[in-house]
Amino acid sequence: MCVNCAHSKEEDEQYFCHNEENMNNALQKVNEAIKNAGVEAYKVEVSLQPVALKKPTLKCGKWELSEDVLAEVKGLFK
DSSP: OGGGBTTEEEETTEEEEOOHHHHHHHHHHHHHHHHHTTOOSSOOOOOOOOOBOSOTTSOOTTOOBOHHHHHHHHHHTO
């Protein structure tokens, strides 16, 4: 779940994924789409910025438990 993922950042009650591997995969897909579009007369430079996640309660394959959440859970057993 993005809400407790180490790669997720919360801003104004919205969650943003900052996982480098996910971002690189998305960038690779964008570059491939540009290449397949046949635009050869121009150089295209692409940079990606995270957008607010629509479903932050879902879990992706790159999910890692946040250190803050882990510390909070450990504190429950002291």
